[in-house]
Amino acid sequence: MIFARRALQRRLRELRAKIGDSAVDGIVARLNLPGRDRIAAMWEVVVLHGLAACGDLASEQPLPSGRRPDAWFDNGHLRFIADVTTASDEGLDKQNPYSRLSEIIERAKGKLGLPIGGVNVQVYSRAHESSRGKRTFLKLPPIGKLETFVKDDLMPRFREQLDAGEAVLRVSIDDDLLGLDIEIDPSKSPYSSVGFTTYDIPTIKDRNPLYSALKEKAEQLQGANGITGVILGDGDCAALAERKASSRYVSADAIAREMLRQYSSVNFVLLLTIREERRHYFPPSNPIRHVHPILVYREGDSRGAELEALFGAMLQQFPSPVMMPKNGALRAREEGYDTGQHGAYQLVGRKIRMSSRELIEVLAGLRTLDDNGARNVKASRSLPSRPNSTKQAFLRKLRDGRLPVRINVDKTGENDNDDWIEFDFGEADSAIAPFE
Numbered sequence: 001m002i003f004a005r006r007a008l009q010r011r012l013r014e015l016r017a018k019i020g021d022s023a024v025d026g027i028v029a030r031l032n033l034p035g036r037d038r039i040a041a042m043w044e045v046v047v048l049h050g051l052a053a054c055g056d057l058a059s060e061q062p063l064p065s066g067r068r069p070d071a072w073f074d075n076g077h078l079r080f081i082a083d084v085t086t087a088s089d090e091g092l093d094k095q096n097p098y099s100r101l102s103e104i105i106e107r108a109k110g111k112l113g114l115p116i117g118g119v120n121v122q123v124y125s126r127a128h129e130s131s132r133g134k135r136t137f138l139k140l141p142p143i144g145k146l147e148t149f150v151k152d153d154l155m156p157r158f159r160e161q162l163d164a165g166e167a168v169l170r171v172s173i174d175d176d177l178l179g180l181d182i183e184i185d186p187s188k189s190p191y192s193s194v195g196f197t198t199y200d201i202p203t204i205k206d207r208n209p210l211y212s213a214l215k216e217k218a219e220q221l222q223g224a225n226g227i228t229g230v231i232l233g234d235g236d237c238a239a240l241a242e243r244k245a246s247s248r249y250v251s252a253d254a255i256a257r258e259m260l261r262q263y264s265s266v267n268f269v270l271l272l273t274i275r276e277e278r279r280h281y282f283p284p285s286n287p288i289r290h291v292h293p294i295l296v297y298r299e300g301d302s303r304g305a306e307l308e309a310l311f312g313a314m315l316q317q318f319p320s321p322v323m324m325p326k327n328g329a330l331r332a333r334e335e336g337y338d339t340g341q342h343g344a345y346q347l348v349g350r351k352i353r354m355s356s357r358e359l360i361e362v363l364a365g366l367r368t369l370d371d372n373g374a375r376n377v378k379a380s381r382s383l384p385s386r387p388n389s390t391k392q393a394f395l396r397k398l399r400d401g402r403l404p405v406r407i408n409v410d411k412t413g414e415n416d417n418d419d420w421i422e423f424d425f426g427e428a429d430s431a432i433a434p435f436e
Contacts (some may be wrong), residue, residue: 002274007319099194119192125197168184202250240271324417
């Protein structure tokens with residue numbers, strides 16, 4: 001996910017003393033269930049924990065309407081009620097299912113005896129214009145009809161070309177409803193690609209996933225007394241992504257202001273997303289990520305400065321992001337746990353250093369070192385692989401008659417998902433080496 005599991009676990013433990021076991025148990029149940037809501041629960045953890053460090057906090061206290069907002073905050077100077085939510089482009093992605101189409105083609109072409117990858121899909125688009133703006137849609141079948149489309153329309157054409165001895169298979173479709181260029185070139189295995197027109201950057205202030213998420217919470221806060229707000233975390237929403245200013249698109253700030261204009265039940269909106277940068281690209285460096293806030297409140301609101309100071313202090317309590325929202329949302333939908341240091345190693349003198357999690361998985365028989373830390377072991381074994389350097393290093397130590405004299409565990413911090421195991425080898429041991 002966007003934040004490391006260890007960092008979230010510490011905050012969950014500390015939150016129990018602040019908002020009670022019942023509220024935290026509800027969040028834990030959502031975090032343990034793969035799916036879109038896991039990202040929403042993640043943002044709830046870091047926001048509530050951050051607020052709890054800045055004042056008194058209660059959660060899920062009922063409003064007259066029966067709704068139970070996530071946060072009731074009071075620091076003696078500022079008091080408000082807020083709901084925490086997320087926005088994602090999942091709905092737009094289902095309307096424009098290019099990724100799903102690629103997956104189905106990959107699976108179907110395996111039945112033709114073709115190797116993994118080698119697929120290039122280019123998707124055409126159509127524009128829908130109205131007096132309020134223009135929206136872009138990809139020219140694809142509905143998501144529920146993709147399987148039938150691939151089976152009945154694409155595969156017979158590919159099979160015919162394959163039977164005719166064609167080395168590269170191609171299909172082009174361009175009409176009012178569909179627009180596709182598909183090429184399958186086995187020589188380019190195992191890599192595939194897809195190209196399409198951007199469809200998820202908002203062009204209408206109140207018709208986009210970000211506005212819809214804010215609107216839903218604004219309606220739920222109706223009837224609440226005092227200051228109210230919506231705190232929204234990025235669940236992979238293009239409206240929150242960093243991009244150059246353009247007259248063609250509307251900004252996240254503009255979308256939030258439009259919601260405040262239409263709903264008097266909300267006094268402020270805090271949008272939270274992730275930005276990343278690199279110190280240098282050559283040689284490559286790890287990206288530096290940070291939480292980027294966008295605070296919007298009504299013009300002339302005298303409490304704006306207090307809100308800015310409070311949320312600045314809240315963000316100081318956040319863990320460091322380990323993923324961008326796009327990847328975090330993808331991982332949140334998967335079973336199992338985020339990857340560790342799999343495939344990484346260090347060889348220094350007599351020492352061999354490797355991933356703690358990978359070592360345990362090797363000892364448990366789930367993988368071997370020759371899998372080179374692959375996430376999908378079964379798929380990786382069907383592809384050409386390089387010799388594993390860690391395995392070769394252990395083999396050299398064995399051939400030299402050396403055994404470990406110390407094995408150390410190097411514990412990492414809460415923003416890491418793995419530790420290191422360090423083997424320190426001694427001089428040649430006569431137990432497995434010739435006498436001298």
